[in-house]
Amino acid sequence: MALPSGKHDVFQAIADPTRREVLKLLTDHEMPVSAISGHFPITRTAVSKHLRILAEAGLVKERKVGRETRYRLETQPLQELKSWLNYYERYWENKLSALQRFVESDEE
């Protein structure tokens, strides 16, 4: 499940700050490429490439409407990130994990 179709996975996709900005932009709003690229100091083509990488990771979906291609956010692949994170969550410094470590404790 969640087999990454392309060569880009979700970890790589969100590594770039611009791509994270794009995702935030698409929150609640389906947007065409030019509207998206209007928010960045880089060329439309560069934004288009970022969008393709996000699409490969499944984080956005495209829909062609007339002469424009509209992109929308797809959060489902973030589940993988969530579960990855979940593995380390028990080591965090908070009441619950502190309790856990106390109970399970066998360290120095």
Added chain:
Amino acid sequence: MALPSGKHDVFQAIADPTRREVLKLLTDHEMPVSAISGHFPITRTAVSKHLRILAEAGLVKERKVGRETRYRLETQPLQELKSWLNYYERYWENKLSALQRFVESDEE
């Protein structure tokens, strides 16, 4: 808070599969460089570079013990990832988000 000291942040640090493996290896175990690199098909030097990147992101801490340098996991920076993820969590496919989207809906 969590100001990234070096040029590598946590998003970039976890983008690489090898580095994620290193983090998993260090779970519960402080390890010297050679012991870590023994788990990978790449050279010790390469592993060392990965460790430096992880250290820049604050995900590992080093401690010199005699002639070896031991690394241990530091999960605190993952909090940033967690809160980033948290922003999108409300859009996931579950009862609550479905209800939200129904209420706020103004799409075709």
Added chain:
DNA sequence: TTGACATGAAACCAAAAGGTGTCATATAAT
């Protein structure tokens, strides 16, 4: 039908990423 948009595709580029091998240095061990 003639332009004006919106986008994708291709060729190209500089810099960063991920590796390698070699060498220097500090610390054990004999």
Added chain:
DNA sequence: ATTATATGACACCTTTTGGTTTCATGTCAA
């Protein structure tokens, strides 16, 4: 003292990344 170990520091190489510019194509508007 001498040798072996553990690691960091360099120099170097190849591929990937993030960008650019230019050109082709499809679609909407006059």
